[in-house]
Amino acid sequence: MKRATSLAALCALAVLTLGATFGKVSIVWPAVDLPFRPGPGFETVIANCTTCHSAAYVYTQPRLTQVQWKAEVIKMKAAYGAPIADADIDAIVNYLVLQNGKP
């Protein structure tokens, strides 16, 4: 009887541990928390693009051309008030094309 009880307790513990582990895994949701990947222009993008939203906004877009990414960066600046220096725009656009661009 005692043995059955401790076996049940062991099973419960195992289920709890599995549950906790599984729960932890399911909380990590890569699509929402994609970090910017290292590459040329990385620091400029971190400095200019992470204050309002995550990098997922970039990686979940369809692949854009250089012209489209430039329009996107200008939109962030003009429409949403992102404080992006004009001198940084080309470095940012080149980075975005490398990360998620098309010819």
Ligand code: HEC
């Ligand atoms: C001042 C805040 C701010 C900054 C800084 C900012 N964004 Fe945004 N961004 C926004 C807002 C607001 C939206 C629209 C959010 C929504 O529709 O849910 C957005 C949306 C986007 C989208 C989704 C497509 C779209 O046009 O709505 C992309 C891609 C994007 N931003 C890229 C960037 C990049 C790249 C940078 C850095 C150059 C940047 N953002 C910096 C505010 C900002």
